[in-house]
Amino acid sequence: MSDPFSINGGSAVAMVGKDCIAIASDLRLGNQSLGVSNNFEKIFGFGDKCFLGLTGLATDVLTLKETFRFKTNLYKLREERSIEPETLANLVSSTLYERRFGPYFVSPIVAGLGHKDNKPFICGFDSIGCIDFAKDFIVSGTASDQLYGMCESLYEPDLEPEQLFETISQALLNAVDRDALSGWGAVVYIVTKDKVVKRVLKTRQD
Amino acid sequence: MQTTVASEYSNEIHSVPIEHRFNPYSDNGGTVLGIAGEDFAVLAGDTRQVEGYSIQSRYEPKIFDVGDNIVMTANGFAADGVALIDKFRQQLKWYKFDNFGGKLEIKSAARYIQHLLYGKRFFPYYVSTLIAGLDEEGKGAVYSYDPVGSYEREQCRAGGAAASLIMPFLDNQVNFKNQFIPGTDGKEKKPLKYLTLEEVIELVRDAFSSATERHIYVGDGLEIKIVTKDGVRTEYYPLKRD
């Protein structure tokens, strides 16, 4: 249990729907089995329709969140537009690979809509930046096994935003309830072409 | 006095010899699941047996009808699984000799299996054990065990390699966990109800095709044993073989 990926706990998941995406995470921060915070969000926005989920070692989660805020701000100054999800994915990948032999202990996921064409995009990474492009869903964190089981059985393609919200919420909630290191609240972002809805879910508190 | 010259490998020398011990266990993969209904119970398992990355057999059944309308499985280390089930079968035979052929109730079978498992507390059977059948009232019953005999009666349970993938799905679809009545603001839970056999079979098939998709130790075939008051029936469905 000195595995850096599971000291603090936490899980995240992203899904593609019809012209929309959803990305969600739990809110727990722990020190091994001791719960420390129930307000530790693991989803971060960069631009208005592009999101990054970071699970793993909390200190690296915070460091990388700031690193990407810095990098995406510079990008916006230079390009005079927000970063595209595909571009963010490659930025994450190269940033992680820079630390190939002393990695950040995180498993990031990216989800968003293209700024012009509103094309849904999701992907996941390992801790050294290998990108996993998926058409359906991406999971990460200490409840990833449980999330795989839930998503593989609940997911169907081309869901409308409200149905997608229900699916991702049920997948996340039931998965984290079977993981001692995840839970303590959850947050879901539903992203459609003209708005982003953030919902904080009522969950078990054990 | 030290006179022998230290070799350049002296930093590799250990104070104790490297231990290379015989490992009496192996992991033969596979996953199992049991669900209890109102007047039936099912036990399901895939039929793949593995060792490392090799598939040893695509059809090696691991759910057994052990008699007295009880089905049993012990998933994990295959040799221990077979040994445990054989031992239980043999004890059941002796029980019948001693009790004029009387039926062994599932709760007694359950307690007895605890003793079989705990009997090897310090050299455990490396298995997740499940039994299923009908209780004294004719209601479906599933009992599940840890390797050393801690047990519990439950409505449903997944065991083995893909247990972590299947169990939350069962919480959600069998016990309706995290499901609420719309419009009640999450204050009123969706009421529990017994699932029909058809619904249960569909859940089991979905659970196994999902587990097969994401777990390399699961696949090839799905064998389900169904216990009703009329006896034990077997169904088989193919799974992906990759």
Add this chain to the structure above:
Amino acid sequence: MNHDPFQWGRPSNETYGAYNHQIANAGVPDNTTHASLDAFPKMHTQQPIITGTSVIASKFNNGIIMAADNVGSYGSLLRFSNIERLIKVGSETVVGLSGDVSDMQQIERILDELETSEEVYDNDGGDYLRAANVHEYLSRVMYNRRSKMNPLWNSIIVGGFYRDRTPFLKYVDLVGVTYSSSTIATGFGSHLAIPLLRNLIPEDKDYVKVDEQQITKVVEDSMRVLFYRDARSGDKYSQVIIKLDEEGKVVFEFTKEVKVENQSWRFAKDIRGYGSSQQ
């Protein structure tokens, strides 16, 4: 020469000074006595010594086939080239063994004893020692030995017939794990031969579509592939075919000293340093 076994193979103290066991980690120190050794736990077989490599086997429409080469390796040394690893048990069963050869010979003695007690004395009603019985017995022996932390270091395939004359093929290994399949191979065979055999018999039930000639050809190919790529294998092997003749009687065909034929080493000339040519 000092005949004390604890002194064997040591540089002499007169020439090189006292031996420093701390540095060389060379096992028991000088002051060890046989009595002090008794304080150690009893040692069991913890590793194989002389080993036999793969056994391959398959069912076909009216019987089973099994093959194993005749090499006995001592680590990477080809120590023996005349080891017979297929043994006939009773009248219609063959047992193929890979792994430790001394343990194999112990199993031979156990099976001999089984045959003596079951085949000769307790023979009744046409119900004699069959493959399923031999396999069950062997699996109990293997599992009991592993449970005593004193395993017989082998992987075993048992082939023959069920009572209803359908082919029987089943495996058991040093930890007592068993399984049946239409195609089984041990060791390297499970990586190199199984794909060839399953190519002919994709699903377990398909063995009924395969005849003796087809399967013999694939076993021949498999033994050649194993000879090419398994460094512990040999080019001489034994083959057993157990089948039913037209009247439904069991025919036990034991072929010894089969050679791996039709080898092709043409690829070698294109690889620098592989053949004898200097480039």
